[in-house]
Amino acid sequence: MSFADVFSRIHPLKRVSVVHAHCDLMCGVYNPAQARIEAESVLEVAKKYHASDDDVFRARCISIKEERAELVKHHLSVLWTDYFKPNHVESYPQLHELFWNAIKAAGDAKKTMDPAAGVDLLAKIDEIAAIFWETKGGKPEWMTA
Numbered sequence: 001m002s003f004a005d006v007f008s009r010i011h012p013l014k015r016v017s018v019v020h021a022h023c024d025l026m027c028g029v030y031n032p033a034q035a036r037i038e039a040e041s042v043l044e045v046a047k048k049y050h051a052s053d054d055d056v057f058r059a060r061c062i063s064i065k066e067e068r069a070e071l072v073k074h075h076l077s078v079l080w081t082d083y084f085k086p087n088h089v090e091s092y093p094q095l096h097e098l099f100w101n102a103i104k105a106a107g108d109a110k111k112t113m114d115p116a117a118g119v120d121l122l123a124k125i126d127e128i129a130a131i132f133w134e135t136k137g138g139k140p141e142w143m144t145a
Contacts (some may be wrong), residue, residue: 030127032081035075035102039125040070042109043118062113071132072106079108079132092131100127 042065049061080099089095102124109117133139 018115030079030132032075032079032125032132035072035079036122036129037120038068038075039106039109039121040069041065042072042106042121043106043115046109046113046115046118050115065113066110069106069121071109072109072125073103076103076106076125076128079128083132084135088131088135091135095128098124098128098131 026106043067045061045065049058049065051057052061076099080095080103084095102121105117105121111122
């Protein structure tokens with residue numbers, strides 16, 4: 001039973017709207033590292049695919065790589081739509097194109113087992129990450145990833 005159901009039973013005259021966020025809490029915790037970790041998986045799985053001659057293993061590689069590439073698209077979309085604001089676009093007018101290209105690159109990485117697609121995807125995420133950390137006043141010293 002959801003919170004909305006419970007609340008509606010306690011207060012039947014008050015309407016409850018269900019909202020969704022990347023963590024359903026509007027936590028404000030955003031980090032391009034989430035997309036980067038998944039993109040690293042895309043690259044490494046493509047390499048493992050080419051290093052193996054086991055058809056079952058290679059089929060698993062394809063499935064996992066496609067799943068990870070989809071997660072990259074999700075994490076980038078969340079960062080783009082929830083973190084970056086109009087003032088960021090004013091300061092960094094290339095943001096829209098960077099995100100568009102990175103999300104397209106994640107889609108392209110789903111369609112191929114070429115490790116070069118993973119390398120390209122990581123480079124695009126790193127460009128976005130550089131801007132992200134600039135908007136935050138710099139990357140914290142304790143953060144190593």
